Amino acid sequence: MQLTSNNKITNKPKKVANINTALAAATCALLGTTPMVQADEGAWEMDTALLYYGETDRVTAVEGVLSAKKDFGDEHIFSGKIVLDSLTGASATGAVAQPNAQTFTRPSGKGQYDIQADEIPLDDTFKDTRVQLEAQWTQPLWDDMRGSTGVHLSKEYDYLSISVNGSLAKDFYQKNTTVSAGLSLAYDTIDPEGGRPLAFSEMVIDQGQFANEQAYQAAFDATRQTDTDDKSTIDLMLGVTQIINRRMLMQFNYGFSTSDGYHTDPFKVLSVVNDQGLTQSLVHEDRPTERTRHSFYWQTKYALDSGVADISYRYATDDWEINSHTIDSRLRFNLTGNTYIQPHFRYYQQGAAEFYKPFLLEGTTLPTFASADYRLGEMTAYTVGLKYGMKMPSGNEWAFRLEYYQQDTKNPGFEAPGALQQLDLYPSVKAIIAQVSYSF
Amino acid sequence: MFKKARIILAFLLSTQLVGCANLGVQPWERDLLAKEEMALDADGNDLGLDDHIYFSKEATSGGRAFAGGGCGCN
Amino acid sequence: MRHLRLSILLIFISFAPLSLSFAQQMSAPDFVISNDQLPDNLSALKGQVVYLDFWASWCKPCRKSFPWMNQMQQKYVEQGLQIIAINLDTEKALAKAFLDKVPAQIPVIYDPQGKIASDYQLLGMPSSYVIDKKGNIRFSHKGFFTRSEPLYEQELVLLLNEQE
Numbered sequence: 155m156q157l158t159s160n161n162k163i164t165n166k167p168k169k170v171a172n173i174n175t176a177l178a179a180a181t182c183a184l185l186g187t188t189p190m191v192q193a194d195e196g197a198w199e200m201d202t203a204l205l206y207y208g209e210t211d212r213v214t215a216v217e218g219v220l221s222a223k224k225d226f227g228d229e230h231i232f233s234g235k236i237v238l239d240s241l242t243g244a245s246a247t248g249a250v251a252q253p254n255a256q257t258f259t260r261p262s263g264k265g266q267y268d269i270q271a272d273e274i275p276l277d278d279t280f281k282d283t284r285v286q287l288e289a290q291w292t293q294p295l296w297d298d299m300r301g302s303t304g305v306h307l308s309k310e311y312d313y314l315s316i317s318v319n320g321s322l323a324k325d326f327y328q329k330n331t332t333v334s335a336g337l338s339l340a341y342d343t344i345d346p347e348g349g350r351p352l353a354f355s356e357m358v359i360d361q362g363q364f365a366n367e368q369a370y371q372a373a374f375d376a377t378r379q380t381d382t383d384d385k386s387t388i389d390l391m392l393g394v395t396q397i398i399n400r401r402m403l404m405q406f407n408y409g410f411s412t413s414d415g416y417h418t419d420p421f422k423v424l425s426v427v428n429d430q431g432l433t434q435s436l437v438h439e440d441r442p443t444e445r446t447r448h449s450f451y452w453q454t455k456y457a458l459d460s461g462v463a464d465i466s467y468r469y470a471t472d473d474w475e476i477n478s479h480t481i482d483s484r485l486r487f488n489l490t491g492n493t494y495i496q497p498h499f500r501y502y503q504q505g506a507a508e509f510y511k512p513f514l515l516e517g518t519t520l521p522t523f524a525s526a527d528y529r530l531g532e533m534t535a536y537t538v539g540l541k542y543g544m545k546m547p548s549g550n551e552w553a554f555r556l557e558y559y560q561q562d563t564k565n566p567g568f569e570a571p572g573a574l575q576q577l578d579l580y581p582s583v584k585a586i587i588a589q590v591s592y593s594f
Numbered sequence: 595m596f597k598k599a600r601i602i603l604a605f606l607l608s609t610q611l612v613g614c615a616n617l618g619v620q621p622w623e624r625d626l627l628a629k630e631e632m633a634l635d636a637d638g639n640d641l642g643l644d645d646h647i648y649f650s651k652e653a654t655s656g657g658r659a660f661a662g663g664g665c666g667c668n
Numbered sequence: 669m670r671h672l673r674l675s676i677l678l679i680f681i682s683f684a685p686l687s688l689s690f691a692q693q694m695s696a697p698d699f700v701i702s703n704d705q706l707p708d709n710l711s712a713l714k715g716q717v718v719y720l721d722f723w724a725s726w727c728k729p730c731r732k733s734f735p736w737m738n739q740m741q742q743k744y745v746e747q748g749l750q751i752i753a754i755n756l757d758t759e760k761a762l763a764k765a766f767l768d769k770v771p772a773q774i775p776v777i778y779d780p781q782g783k784i785a786s787d788y789q790l791l792g793m794p795s796s797y798v799i800d801k802k803g804n805i806r807f808s809h810k811g812f813f814t815r816s817e818p819l820y821e822q823e824l825v826l827l828l829n830e831q832e
Binding site: 201202203205207217219221235237239319327328329330331336338389391395396397398399400401403405407409411447449450451453455457462464466468470474476478480484486502504507529530533535541555559561583587589591 | 632
Binding site: 227228229328329 | 729790791792813814815
């Protein structure tokens with residue numbers, strides 16, 4: 155899978171880089187939390203939401219959610235969820251901007267696209283639809299103990315994720331303390347159109363050097379593996395919920411996650427630049443086949459006289475050497491008996507993965523693993539938002555949420571040669587999030 | 595900022611351990627805690643949608659709930 | 669899952685006589701009652717079987733017990749059953765709003781400070797106590813489960829059939 159360190163990036167005649175990316179929609183199987191659900195007995199509780207996520211000049215996503223929950227008697231609760239989302243737009247390829255125009259081959263191998271001088275290379279053919287289904291059953295097992303089990307399935311056209319989970323929660327001290335333990339097993343398979351690129355294989359760009367279409371196709375196919383690949387993930391979570399007083403409660407979670415298999419993004423590349431900062435070739439990225447993560451999460455909720463303060467902090471660390479800090483806060487203020495506003499603030503900071511490289515330098519030893527995916531680089535991000543909710547006389551509720559999200563990527567300490575010094579290698583990503591929710 | 599947060603966290607944890615006997619409420623004093631908006635999974639769809647966005651855009655996921663599988667490719 | 673539930677229920681039932689003998693010695697703490705339909709304190713109800721139900725408007729499972737309590741009160745009034753619902757809301761208005769939606773055909777008394785609840789050392793909400801004709805707590809329940817209604821009724825019948 156990975157190239158050995160004696161491989162050198164060869165000095166080839168300068169040619170324009172060419173990449174194509176049909177980026178897959180994110181498959182996200184974020185699973186249920188501790189079994190602490192409550193539902194009104196007998197009736198179905200439905201929560202629906204429609205979310206718009208739009209980045210400036212990049213990705214646009216529309217996501218619809220339908221959640222349903224029912225208590226079948228004595229706290230035997232079923233909850234289900236259907237999520238549909240559609241993504242279109244352009245996404246960063248990992249290649250660096252250049253003082254000249256660049257040509258990229260699409261990941262499928264069919265067709266090309268051009269990026270203007272000084273522009274950040276974005277793949278403009280990103281389009282996917284995803285369906286996600288979840289089902290969860292929670293019930294009391296014996297005195298002061300609850301169990302929960304569920305399945306999740308997420309499918310997009312080149313990616314499938316299936317997972318099962320189970321958890322137990324036990325109450326102590328008149329339900330003032332709840333201890334929970336959960337396990338989730340996930341299995342993902344990926345089969346991208348045009349196959350998975352070989353690690354560090356060079357992107358084949360048709361610039362007339364091929365005698366015919368067959369010759370081009372043969373060269374392209376030589377960089378690909380056509381079979382599917384997979385990834386399995388084991389998640390363990392231990393949690394403690396503690397009632398502090400009449401107004402305050404806290405939650406502490408420790409999460410352990412280990413995944414084994416294909417972690418590489420088949421649509422991401424790295425630019426190989428010379429000492430003038432000019433791209434000589436583009437190679438496909440390669441990531442380690444294992445990742446082990448630890449997370450520490452603390453949340454507190456405080457009941458105000460007319461509202462709720464909700465603050466959480468998460469510290470996460472992993473063996474890719476990505477450490478992150480997240481602070482999330484929501485403050486709900488009840489305006490009247492049936493309307494409220496809720497400002498939201500989130501701050502996120504992460505360090506770069508140890509194999510993150512914004513570009514590769516020609517003539518240097520090829521690393522064991524490398525990715526120029528900005529999401530594995532150093533960044534800070536913040537979200538500011540406001541939600542307005544109103545309960546109708548019928549008891550049904552409408553809510554509207556508008557948020558702004560910005561990611562600021564940073565140089566984790568790479569020296570940019572020549573032309574790259576004048577170019578924006580660490581751009582910001584700005585997005586608007588708008589959501590309408592209806593519960594009945 | 596984070597140093598501070600960690601100190602606060604450590605403080606809260608230590609008070610938690612020391613003051614266990616004094617923490618908590620009587621069963622009939624849960625009127626405020628029983629409110630829907632005080633549930634840890636209140637605004638469940640918002641949390642799920644946010645988790646999906648940040649899972650796709652950042653290198654860390656999970657913590658509140660299982661991190662799970664998925665490619666996060668976009 | 670069904671088997672598991674069944675076996676848990678069986679275990680629960682098999683332990684029931686044990687809890688009965690354990691609770692037998694416990695005398696029901698007395699308290700002052702301010703309700704026109706009832707005497708001035710609990711001890712004055714000796715000779716009757718008393719079912720005390722502690723509830724609050726914010727407690728979702730609490731509302732499930734009301735239709736059952738209404739039914740039991742009506743069914744066993746002749747044999748000397750007295751059901752009393754003790755409300756633990758801090759504000760009486762909240763309890764009144766609840767009772768508008770969930771009618772109670774049994775007397776309701778108010779304990780906003782939780783004084784009676786403290787004496788009975790409640791473990792959860794709702795909680796109920798079945799007191800025999802001698803004034804001893806013979807059964808107690810934490811929570812109210814629809815599937816256990818026949819069991820609760822059996823307990824009432826058992827105590828109603830006892831001699832004073």
